[in-house]
Amino acid sequence: MLGRTAVTRGSLSVADEVGLYLELYRRMVLIRQFEDLVNALFLQGQVHGTTHLCSGQEAVAVGVTSVLDPADRVAGTYRGHGHALALGLDPQRLLDELLGRETGICAGRAGSMNVVDLEHGLMGCFGIVGGSIAAATGAGLALRGTGNVAVAFFGDGATNQGYFFECLNFAKVMNLPVVYVCENNGYGEYTPFTAVTAGSIIARPLAMEIPSQTLDGNDLWVVRAAARQAVETARRGDGPSFIEALTYRFVGHSRSDPGKYRPEGELDRWRLKDPLAVGRRRLVEEHRVPESEVESIVEDVRTELDRVRQKGLAAPFPKPDASAREFKDG
């Protein structure tokens, strides 16, 4: 069944279920190719500081956001390009931000790790591990009783932070409409999460009697179905839910990380479960979409991002004399 709410999110506008999944697939392709572009521009010295790419994790962001309304609120992580693009942020404005240009979504003030786009429901991307959990919990407090929900994306590493325990408990006892989405990519920076995490992740929210499930985070269809259930629970006023989406990043933690800590063969095994490959297979085999149509999505995104790249590199840098004020006038 086609989610009524799904068709109203951002630029998501489709006529039927196949159209919906084609659009969601396009978003996953956009995120993957965007990350490839960021990587290339970083190596050319055009993207500064550091970047954290989410290649391989696209289905989580796209699947969860596909069931949200425009008035819902989302908190992303410093690995947040996918969260922003999934919500419908114009890739031009995101790339321009990463390039440090005046035309960026935050006019070059934020950079890769701190993107904010309230127009599309993105409260922010948070550079402190677990910060997104806090932000979404607060949004849940504000959204009590409205039928809208808040979503926190965070990694497996964040489940060992104080924010995780305090905020999940806070949301549960206060019955807040929050969906906590753990993108478990297997590693907290360079360290396997199993080496630094006592017990299982899902046992923690379950101990707080928060409805929780662990699922295949590389399958858009699976993520979307679970997210819809969790979001509907929150909209009904039945409190928070927890989703542990098992996924994998195909790249290192950040630009300084070649990922040498991965056991041999692990990346190859996960490549077989690439969310784009899974999505393509489902579209072709289950939804009877011609291969050529799927391929044309890939080509269209490539063409679009080539334009975005050229325009971004030509965009002006902010002027240093643009006066930044400490406080908003009151």
Add this chain to the structure above:
Amino acid sequence: MAEIEFRRAIRDALDEELARDESVIFFGEDVAKAGGVFAVTPGLWEKYPDRVLDTPISELALAGAAFGSAVCGKRPVFEIMFGDFLPLTMDSLVNQSAKYWYISNEQASIPLVVRSAIGAGGRFGAIHSQTPISWFLGVPGLKIVCPATPADAKGLLKSAIRDPNPVLFLEHKRLYGLKGEVNGDLTPIGKGAVVREGDDITVVGAMKSVHDALAAAGKLVEHSVEAEVIDLRTLRPMDIDLVLESVAKTSRLVVVEEGPRTGGWAAEVVARVSEAALDQLDDIWRITTADAPIPYSPTLEDAFLPAPDVIVESILAHRRK
């Protein structure tokens, strides 16, 4: 005009702002049904049961909840019971709330208030008595408000709740029982006040130190010293112009801070006045607590604090130099 206690002034400010603006919410540990451990907030939960909330003892979650709800249009006021617990809130206050207006390119500001009871003299020991100002003074985007009187407690808290920026609102525990007239006017954030006029020396204080400075000024009259006392009322932004005006008249400045000497707000006042008016100064110094933990035993704690006699002695000693 009736006199009311400092704690009552705070309660009234919350009551009036909750009534005035539906977006105001107030939460913290034991603030609702119990009315607060310092008996500051009784009766509010009964009037606003949906917007006055008891929470878990989870300072990280409190600060995060305030930030996130402020992004979504609320005006949260939350209580951190003792200022000593504020370090637990620092990530959210410093990295989320204080920077949001800037890094979002002004998409939204964070109109939150964190209230916290601070200060020594209550025999609470080293970890329930601190004045946490120096931990926050160097954080751009965070206002620090420090009332000394019931009138300013009410007027500044109302201003803080209406302010579009995050505000750290500090309440000195030794002032909760202080009575004073309250007319209900808003006190502007960022403006100090001359609370005693004098020509011989300027004494700058905040919160309880203002009262200690006034007591010292009374004693100094016997020594033919007329002290001008300034209550800064807000430490970020700081009303340095008011201090400079006074110093232009007195040429002497002493800043009294209940807090450790190194990196305190008194150091900031001294630095700014020295930068701006070195040629007008005959003397400038600080009276602070030592760079040491606050002791528990009454004899130790009393000796640790900048009491009126300490201020008098320091000023007379500087005059004899």
